[in-house]
Amino acid sequence: MMKVAIMGYGTIGSGVAEILEKNAEQIEQAAGQKVELKYVLDLREFPGSPIEDKLIHDFKIIEEDPDVNIVVETMGGLNPSYPFAKASLLAGKHVVTSNKALVAAYGTELLAIARERQVNFFFEASAGGGIPIIRPLYRCLRGEVIQEITGILNGTTNYILTKMDKNGESFESALKEAQALGYAERNPEADVEGHDTCRKIAILTAMATGHEVNYEDIYTEGITKISDVDFKYADRMGASVKLFGSSRISGEQVHAWVAPVMIGRDHPLYMVSDVFNGILVKGNMLGTTMYYGSGAGRLPTASAVVADIIEASLHKHSNVPMGWNDERLSIADMSTSSHRFFVRIAGTPEREKALAQKVFGPSETVVLDGMDEFALLTERMTEKAFEEKAEAFESAGGHILQRIRAELS
Ligand code: HSE
Numbered sequence: 001m002m003k004v005a006i007m008g009y010g011t012i013g014s015g016v017a018e019i020l021e022k023n024a025e026q027i028e029q030a031a032g033q034k035v036e037l038k039y040v041l042d043l044r045e046f047p048g049s050p051i052e053d054k055l056i057h058d059f060k061i062i063e064e065d066p067d068v069n070i071v072v073e074t075m076g077g078l079n080p081s082y083p084f085a086k087a088s089l090l091a092g093k094h095v096v097t098s099n100k101a102l103v104a105a106y107g108t109e110l111l112a113i114a115r116e117r118q119v120n121f122f123f124e125a126s127a128g129g130g131i132p133i134i135r136p137l138y139r140c141l142r143g144e145v146i147q148e149i150t151g152i153l154n155g156t157t158n159y160i161l162t163k164m165d166k167n168g169e170s171f172e173s174a175l176k177e178a179q180a181l182g183y184a185e186r187n188p189e190a191d192v193e194g195h196d197t198c199r200k201i202a203i204l205t206a207m208a209t210g211h212e213v214n215y216e217d218i219y220t221e222g223i224t225k226i227s228d229v230d231f232k233y234a235d236r237m238g239a240s241v242k243l244f245g246s247s248r249i250s251g252e253q254v255h256a257w258v259a260p261v262m263i264g265r266d267h268p269l270y271m272v273s274d275v276f277n278g279i280l281v282k283g284n285m286l287g288t289t290m291y292y293g294s295g296a297g298r299l300p301t302a303s304a305v306v307a308d309i310i311e312a313s314l315h316k317h318s319n320v321p322m323g324w325n326d327e328r329l330s331i332a333d334m335s336t337s338s339h340r341f342f343v344r345i346a347g348t349p350e351r352e353k354a355l356a357q358k359v360f361g362p363s364e365t366v367v368l369d370g371m372d373e374f375a376l377l378t379e380r381m382t383e384k385a386f387e388e389k390a391e392a393f394e395s396a397g398g399h400i401l402q403r404i405r406a407e408l409s
Helices: 011-022 024-031 059-063 081-090 100-117 134-138 155-167 171-180 195-209 228-236 298-314 349-360 383-395
Strands: 002-007 035-041 070-073 094-097 146-152 239-250 253-264 276-283 287-294 325-328 338-346 364-367 373-377 400-407
Touching: 002 011, 002 059, 002 298, 011 024, 011 035, 011 298, 024 035, 024 298, 035 059, 035 298, 059 081, 070 081, 070 298, 081 094, 081 100, 094 100, 094 298, 100 195, 100 325, 134 195, 146 195, 155 171, 155 228, 155 239, 155 276, 195 239, 195 253, 228 239, 228 338, 228 400, 287 298, 338 349, 338 383, 349 364, 349 373, 349 383, 383 400
Parallel strands: 002 035, 002 070, 070 094, 253 400
Antiparallel strands: 146 239, 146 276, 239 253, 276 287, 338 373, 338 400, 364 373
């Protein structure tokens, strides 16, 4: 018998309690034993709810109860999730979390404690929500040298970009819908400024390389500057704009970044719409694989947490080798990363195209009727080269309205 305590009865925590109840038989079979919810820790009261009799307000009860084998952390944030997760591991309990902020900030230390105490620190739900991606990385792809991970890793921003693209909705109204559907972070700035994607790609990069990744080393740009006009051009070009978190690993050199990218219909991540996430992983022997599914939301995320509860039950007395060590991965400066660039330029092509082509080199030009602007699609160049050209263009009197990295063939 495994006894579980859930810390945080919010969107995900209540989903975990529901799945443990509804799928009890299936879970017992998979875990080889009964898995029972013993406590739910929350500051709030939940009168009339199914967990009313399990509700506690004091973490010490969990920490000091030798019957509790697995502690589920679904509180979010770092305080008190970090001290509680750490104390649980030190007390010899497995910890399962959906909290990417916790894993990105303290994963190295929590994984080390778990190894030392012969328990497990699992976090399948922390990246890609309900999509199995952490476990494939430490099991199925274990024999591969991972060369690239590129993902649409945030449901809220993908939902917003899809609504802007397909329905011409405004950024604000699409964000409100995503919040109402329970996809967004408590502070949606974490979604729209790319911070949530940054933590997820940091976790996936650390999983792929076996080394700690400092998420602060990852260049991060959100979607707040993407406008309806960008989508008009994208539409004309048979393209769309998606928020990517990406790691490109080539020997010692690792580029990791978060940014909106213009992609065409032939890109494997083009069809990943609405709240769905998609993650592309390239291995040196396997080639490209794709993982697709619900990247946010109550039951999909809770489902990944429950899978970790089962994994912990199957390894009740041993630590599963996974995760990363404390040797920090060096992330290459963004200025050395290469892309094509979609650039919107003020003025008519008649007036500005010659200068633009001279500065940016041979580029495709896109013109929309009735606009006092046009766009260029440059050849591939480093960020540094692009910034230098952009500066030269502006110094010569040109005016850039927008630039978006592009992966268009
Ligand atoms: N706010 C996150 C998202 C939740 O929209 O993807 C899942 O991590």
